[in-house]
Structure formats: structure tokens, C-alpha cells
Amino acid sequence: MCMEKTLWERVVDFHGHECIGLASGYRVAEAAMDALGDGRDIDEEMVAVVENDSCAVDAIQVVTGCTLGKGNLIFRD
Template structure:
């Protein structure tokens, strides 16, 4: 397949969601296009994306594939890589999509880069491999505990114990830094 097959309506709506047009969003459109082709859009938490970056591309995945932090089907791993792994939690199928270095490293203007991204084939843009990790589990609903320093409720799995007290991560970090 060569060139983007998303409709102009999908592209314009994604641009409006993101707020501007840039190479990162164009890249995200193409990643989401491939994700939609292989997995479709998430109905609830069935399709999940693990993103290894927090760049503009992630907005296209959120908008077009309905993968969101709130539903627990968009997971951010802060590894600084232009790579995205999609899974279908119901079938266990998955794929990792990483931008090819030889594509990303070419020098060109912003507009030329956007055009290049939008017209390139998936094979030119991406290295598609099996996922590096198993399918992430669905979001767990855990008890909230009250931080004994600030008094705010915090998900149990995000608390720390220090000196016999239950603390949220920010309060624990403040104590650690002393």
C-alpha cells in the first residue's frame, strides 16, 4: 500500500483535535491508519496501544483509534522511541510499529517531511514486528487510601510506606529529597 488512505475528514478532524499540523501528527495519522487496518477502533478496552513516546503522534492514535489514558487502553512507556505497540486484548494479537531510522533521519523542510510521511508506504515508514511484551492486563480498580501527610486519596498501588505511614508518591518524594 502506498500513501495515506484516511479520508480528508478524518485528517482534518484529527488536526482540529491536536491543534496544529506537523510532521509528528502526520506520523501519528499513518501509525493510526496501520493500527485501524490491523485492529480497528477500540470499542472499550479491547484494543490497546503502548506508546514509547509522548510526541504529537499519540494524539492521532487517541483520536482515530479511541485509545485513551482514561479507559486504560493507552499506556505510556517513557522510552523516547517513535514506536507503538497495538494489541487486541480479546484475541491476544499484537504488533509493534517503529519508525525506520533511514526514513526519520532524512533532512528536508517541514512541509516536505509531512508530504513524505503522508505519501510513503507503510513498508518505507515502519518496521513492523511482534510485540516485545505480552498483552497488558485491563485496568484494575483498586482501593483508595488517604495519604497521611497531605490528606488526599491515592490509588493503593501508588502509595508508599515510610515510618509506618501511608504516603502518596509526591509526599514520599519530598521526604526522600531531604
């Protein structure tokens, strides 16, 4: 039997561990997705701007689909 992982489990897999920073990024990303009312980024139709390089950013990448590699995650320290 194959159980699909929850979004939180996928965030933890990506980040490597559970921590408060990851949890806060997860909550912020979910709130943003609820407010935007749109789905996860697939082809760079969304841009996320982050202002630190904390654990939270990994959750934002997984939840929103905005990544440094795609160029739609902007890091402004």
C-alpha cells in the same frame, strides 16, 4: 449544508495544529487499524502502547480510540 469532517480533520482539531509528528502518528495508526482489521476502540477492547509523548500520540488516540482517560493507552517512556 453540513459536511462531516474527515478523520484527518478530526485529528487536527483534537491536536490543535498540523505538524509532521501528527501526520506520522496518523499514518502509523491507520496502518495498525488496517492490519488489525477491526474498528476503532469503543469500550476498551483494544490497547495501544506508545513509547514517547510526541504529537503522534494524539493521532493515535483519535484514530484508534485508545486514550489515557480510558486506561487503554499505555505510555512507556
